[in-house]
Amino acid sequence: MNRIIFTVVFLIVISRHLFPQPVPGDDENIPYLMTFGTKAQKSWGDDDFSQTFFFLIPESFKNPVYFKIFDADIGGTIDEMNGTFDTQMTYSLYGGKEAYSNIDAQGTDPVGKYKSGNLLATKSFGVNPRYDNSWYVFGPFNPTEGEYVKRFGGYIFKIVCDGTSGDDGNMYRYFLSTSNTENKAIEGAFAFAYEYSFRMHDNPKEVSHIYPYVDDRTITVKQMNFDWDKDGFIRVVSVARKGQMCATSNEDEWVSSEFKILDEEKNTSLDFQFIKRQSPAVKNNNVVINVRNQYNELLPFNTIPIGGVPKYKYGIEVKKVEKK
Ligand SMILES: [Ca+2]
Ligand SMILES: [Ca+2]
Ligand SMILES: [Ca+2]
Ligand SMILES: [Ca+2]
Helix, strand or coil, X not given: CHHHHHHHHHHHHHHHHHCCEEECCHHHCCCEEEEECCCCCHHHCXXXXXXXXXXXXXXXXXXXXXXXXXXXXXXXXXXXXCXXXXXXXXXXXXXXXCCCCXXXXXXXXXXXXXXXXXXXXXXXXXXXXXXXXXXXXXEEXXXXXXXXXXXXXXXXXXXXXXXXXXCCEEEEEEEEECCCCCCCCCCCCEEEECCEEEECCCCCCCEEEECEEECCCCCEEEEXXXXXXCCCEEEEEECCEEEEECCCCCCCCEEEEXXXXXXXXCCEECEEEEECCCCCCCCCCEEEEEEEECCCCECCEECCCCCCCCXXXXXXXXXXXXXX
């Protein structure tokens, strides 16, 4: 019996390594990233019609890489139509100097030099049945075409998805792969963003997550969310926190709230849980979120949570109570 359990656990661990590196990540349970055309009203759920993602490739990895976009088009079965589909959107891939390290690239708004670095590839889409519900691929690229960032121990690439016209919503996902025909993971690679603009599930039983990483300088955390449509609640779970409720937004508004970081939470990921209202179910809900520390610096959301998905440890709270 123990051997069976061991084998099952072993296979789960192994299969997670063999499975592709999707963005959004497996543990996030977010159906799609979401970016609207520039003529959309913000009340549809996108505050700025632009989204930036970074991809880290560890320097030990030497083979070519591919950046794959699922449902790159704006039309067809996946995407949110407003009237008729008339939206254009551009995906741009950057590497080289400043692709990541330019401060404008790490903000929440598409301003200044947010498209810093060397433009390695770019492609615009509108209605395009060929790339509806299928893949478009940038690559191959040598990992060294990214920007080398010492503290990450690897090369960083950036993809910016910008709405350029129209008022429809683009739903899409990314995969970082070693193959242009299959989704093959790169060990130790991951993706991250400083602001997430995404589509929630329609099924009220599905819970979506993001995992901001809290470093040891973080004392307080401020979350801001946009256009939550009062869809249930957002709560934070961590190794030391059972369920911290966050202030949530209604239609077309930003709402923020803050909480203090506990010692045990330093150098761990927080689990922001997006829990839907059970009834009546909110459909087609697009949401934007970012999280900052006390210096107003954005915390990165990693598609694979650093240190794993944090689990609340009952013992920590007991110890804290005893100390008082
Ligand atoms: Ca339209
Ligand atoms: Ca589509
Ligand atoms: Ca799409
Ligand atoms: Ca919304």
